[in-house]
Amino acid sequence: MRHTLTVMVENNPGVLARVAGLFSRRGFNIDSLAVGRTENPLVSRMTIVVEGDDTTVEQVNKQLHKLVDVIKVSDITKDAYVDRELVMIKVYAEPSARAEIMQLVDIFRARIVDVGPKTLTVEVTGNEGKIDAFELSLRTFGIKELVRTGKIAMLRGFKTSSKNNNHKEEEVS
């Protein structure tokens, strides 16, 4: 099962290497990882999508927690949250195909960000499913290049971290 973790880290040099190194040396698989600064310039936030059963993900959580630079780990998989990815696609666009592509862009609420003699570059944001669907629908025209960010996620409502896990206290198994 895929889990979505949000990880608050101190914005120190090398923190990404510490987190990424931890995953590789303990044999955990990262599906995607997105990182950037937060409202507090001293803190960065990572959104990590990790594949594994509950025991594995619990270990991931605890091992992340052991890193001195990691402030907080929250597994939001079971919470209500909003998630987004951004993709840019450079698609082959002969004059005859342009109208149809632009229709698709409208339907998916995407945007054309660059127009070339033989290509259009479009961007779209959305959750994973929407982006997959958009990619699929453009494939018939021929995709020349595609770049996609990792997922970022945020809980809905007032909450800022999951109530479903608190790694300072252990649960009875």
Next chain:
Amino acid sequence: MDITVAEALVRCLEQENVEIVFGYPGGTILPVYDALNDTTIRHILVRHEQGAAHAADGYARVTGKVGVCLATSGPGATNLVTGIANAYMDSIPMVIITGQVPTSQVGTDAFQEVDITGITLPITKHNYLVKDPAMLPAIIKKAFLIASTGRPGPVLIDLPKDIAQTRIKFKYPKKVELAGYKPTYKGHPSMVQQAGRIIMDSQRPVIYAGGGVRLSNAAPELLQLAETISAPVTHTLMGLGSFPGDHPLFLGMLGLHGTRYANQAVTECDCLIAVGARFDDRVVSKVSGFAPSAKIVHIDIDPAEIGKNVRSNLPIVGDVKNVLGAILPLLKKKDNAAWVARVQQLKKDYPLHYRREGIMKPQFVIEKLNEFKDDNAIVVTDVGQHQMWTALYMRFKEPRSFLSSGGLGAMGFCLPAAIGAKLGAPERNVIVVVGDGGLQMTMQELGTAAEQKLPLKIFVLNNQRLGMVRQLQEYYCDKRYIGVDLQFDLDFAALGRLYGMEGYTVETEEQLLEILPRVLNSKEPVIVNCIIDREENVLPMVLNGSPINEAID
């Protein structure tokens, strides 16, 4: 007053009450060495940086303080790596300071440049590359805090030479903020309550004590727990010494080379109280066969150890001393008479044994050392057969009296660690038990020991072989021995004499018994070359994949 960062570093070490640093100088660490001229901190020059790391480790194991070592950049730093990994695996508090090429050259493959913070990422609790001179005091403060609190471990600080030479206004911070570092010391009250109930409900409890007992100085609480509920106590290699070896409830070591009665007791128990132990594969062997009918109470300060290798019914995250202290008032005296009798019977039925015939047996040497040593002597071993024989046949009565490389299993550990131990506890006798293979890995440190006039008592169990590997090849490779014979007959007694030690070679039990009291009471450093049976195996032995109660004996 402005002082250089290197001078500030030394002031910081003084503030942390560091008395001894182990090290080896070089180009990029020059400013720090220069500053060491003006301090009362003693510098011990080793012969190889690995020795500095192991010595700082041995010092920390004996004193409970943070061990400190220094090395230069590049090869100096990489030579520390085994020692750092060793401290990491055994949770030993250490601060390691390495020189680094000047900031402007970092990343250019400069002479003696190596990315030591990158290299040590997986083997340190945390590490720092100093980029801002003004931050140095805070970094040192954080390093000592991180190394010595929670689950202890090594912290490395990499200091570029130009930064070390920069002048700063020095002020040692009283407090530092670490947003993401908050070790849990107190056990959760409801977990503690439940533990009390599980323990009181049990009829066949066993305590499985690890290195965490020593690290949190919880030996008195452990003894009280065992006596209150009449639970036999078995140990990991790291846990030996935290419960008196002459106590009727003492079961000795468990696991792959554990005593058969300890392993059988664990297999039969209905409640296993794991105290500061991590269910290492050398202890557990086959997971499904480990304590199959037991409720497992797991007490550890590191939440990541809970449920990592073996399921636990009741995890308690917290400092062992605190948690045991909280559980004890919930317990009532009980005698589990049938269970205690059963365990005593197991001890009678499956005792440790070896055949005393022909060439002198290593077990005999250990037994006699055990008989003649004083109770507070420190025994340091290397890694291999002699280590297991010592763990099985030696009886320790005090914590911090048995030092060994546990998790990493690093040959070469013992001599430098013994140097650190003797400097940390000069009033205690330090006995080194080592194989002829392991001694030859770091024997250059005989020079350090001689220079510091340390009266170590070194017993080389000499079988001219890498005995443990030979034993593995006997069982797992149909005796197709390869790469295990150390064919050159090195005269260790003569080697010791070169370094100003008294040197003896003993080949018979009589010769050993004749010199033993004299050697152990001597004020001089002594090396005893004990020629032992080359074919002797460490038994009991649990073969790969078997449950721990099915051992070859």
